[in-house]
Amino acid sequence: FGDVSLMALYNVFGNVREPGHRLVLNGGISLPSGSINERFQGRRLEYSMQLGSGTVDLIPGVTYLGQAADWAWGAQALFTVRLGENDNHYRMGDGYRLSAWGNYRVTEWFGPSLRLDWRDWDNVHGADPEFNxxxxxxxxxxxxxxxxxxxxxxxxxxxxxxxxxxxRLSIEGGMPVYQSLAGPNLKTDWLITVGWSYTFN
Structure with a gap:
């Protein structure tokens, strides 16, 4: 398992129970539950192949939501701010994520969606002493x-x-339309996510 994230939302503008426009503040924290000591054939794996960051990370952000009849759309900005240095003497780079999406509810039980997701992350600060x-x-x-x-x-x-x-059950899949990696890191060919959520009334 990777790091565990806890998120809280605060509605700044709009009514959560009515169609229209809403603005929501996001506040989150990521706890270092994922391993940073994963190995293969006795050798510690590279930074990007570890399961966690090894640090407590803050995840602030803001979300816009819109809804009219059977249409819904939105945009979100999330930032990752790493705190301190992990036990292996490095800190993963800070980053941010920008998303925009729209979906149409075909029936009361089904609706397709389309989303663009931009991610940007920085270099590692410090160095694992086992890495040459x-x-x-x-x-x-x-x-x-x-x-x-x-x-x-x-x-x-x-x-x-x-x-x-x-x-609600959500299945989302797609692929990168743009990738720029600074070094010899693994590229992404495709992605698929399956999620379940429950809304309290």
Whole structure:
């Protein structure tokens, strides 16, 4: 498992129970539950292949939501701010994420969606003492920066009635339309995400 994130939302503008426009502040914290000591054949894996950051990270952000009839749209900006240095003497780079999406509710239980997701992350600060960039360029903390734009399509299934009312199943998949990696890091070919959520009334 990776790091565990806890998020809180504060509605600044708009009514959560009515169509229209809303502005929401995001506040989150990521706890270092993921390992930073993963190994393969006795050798510690590169920075990007570790399961966690090893640090407590702040995740502030802001979200805009709009809704009219069967259409819904929105945009979000999230930032990752790393605090301190982990036990292996480095800190992953700060980053930010920008997303914009829209979806159309075809029926009361189903709606497709389309989303653009931009990610930007910085180089590693410090260095793991077990890493020697001369033997593997992927060990170089100054070659970890990257940018990526993903185009994603989703299928959303809702439960509008009955004892399961409020449940939602989302399946989203897509691929990068732009990638820029500073060093010899692994590129992304495709992505798929399956999520479940429950809305309290």
């Amino acid at each position: 960039p001369a033997t593997n360029p992927a060990f170089d903390g100054q070659k970890q920066r990257g940018r990526q734009l993903d185009l994603l399509m989703g299928l959303n299934f809702y439960v509008p009635h009955g004892v399961l009312k409020g449940n």
